């Protein structure tokens with residue numbers, strides 16, 4: 001791979017920072033979510049309940065250990081790290097008069113530490129972190145007032161990080177919010193702090209939340225560019241390429257249409273208008289969305305500079321009723337040609353090449369893999385080693401497909417950021433034992449453990465990968 005290709009990792013504040021009530025932080029929506037497992041969903045509480053362990057409260061304490069952890073990332077040869085800013089550290093209630101300076105200073109320190117170590121910071125403004133008070137007071141994203149409050153928060157960060165940060169992402173994976181699909185409570189909650197199953201008219205609420213978040217994103221892009229024209233502002237999407245189950249044309253149409261839910265927000269952010277096909281889909285669900293002239297202008301003026309891709313899995317769709325087939329985590333059917341992870345996620349490296357080609361040909365925008373990785377059980381040996389050949393196989397097979405996409409297919413992809421390069425709290429299950437890292441953290445699901453770091457075999461392997469590739473001119 002050529003130089004200028006970033007190798008690194010991606011983390012999110014609520015999954016690693018801990019220190020949930022330190023330095024003036026307010027409660028975020030993820031601070032009231034319990035631990036679950038592959039089979040037991042996490043629970044969402046309305047407030048912090050006594051005697052309950054909430055993983056975000058401690059996580060891996062990155063809030064205090066970031067210097068040591070960044071030193072390890074440097075040792076692994078990282079040239080970029082994607083972090084998120086927790087909105088509730090900056091505006092504890094979301095609508096406070098003044099931002100919390102201690103929160104801003106903390107993230108400035110992190111960003112400066114990264115740069116000191118030759119690591120490019122890539123900053124996400126919303127990675128499931130939202131002040132809980134905004135949900136209670138305004139009903140979350142269904143209320144347009146929240147767009148203004150998000151923009152005020154974004155402005156605070158764009159101004160504070162001027163000259164320090166180049167790459168931004170307005171949101172992480174808000175495309176999982178969709179009125180067309182009976183989504184789990186979980187994806188709805190992570191993006192909005194609302195529970196799908198408890199909503200009176202979920203389709204209507206989802207339409208308004210998804211639309212308002214998309215609008216907030218394009219407005220933030222325009223705002224950021226007005227503060228610093230050199231900012232490169234993108235958005236991160238969780239994308240799942242969908243294959244047709246058979247050569248039956250009906251299956252192809254079904255598979256193609258299944259991807260609309262992944263495309264519509266990118267279309268809205270990259271092509272300058274909210275797509276008509278989605279408005280029609282909303283109407284079919286009984287929600288008529290009027291787009292004002294002012295909103296139309298916002299879509300036209302706030303186009304993203306790059307596309308961040310979170311890729312974990314592909315899916316399969318068919319027009320047939322296949323009663324015996326088991327569904328897969330990412331929707332559709334399981335793929336008989338592919339294996340799954342310990343948590344049932346389909347592993348498909350070629351799907352990444354396929355996806356990169358689709359996104360490149362559809363949008364002609366620079367792309368970066370902002371997340372990809374394998375959640376697995378790891379064993380810490382007595383001598384402090386962790387043997388994780390499965391992780392090496394996973395990452396190397398995905399990197400090989402990226403290489404093919406770049407060299408053979410000529411797609412424009414400028415980096416690979418592995419998800420959770422240091423073990424952290426799983427978003428969907430809240431577990432620590434679902435480990436992604438090159439670095440092992442001695443922390444258990446109930447918050448016990450020394451919190452000490454250990455380098456896994458994959459750490460040394462990745463170090464070699466970055467050594468070889470960073471030296472290519």
Ligand code: BGP
Pocket residue numbers: 012015172173238310371375419425426427428429434
């Ligand atoms: C993505 C999220 C991340 C991360 C990842 C892995 O959807 O953006 O926050 O958690 O998935 O998921 P999990 O942690 O549930 O294994």
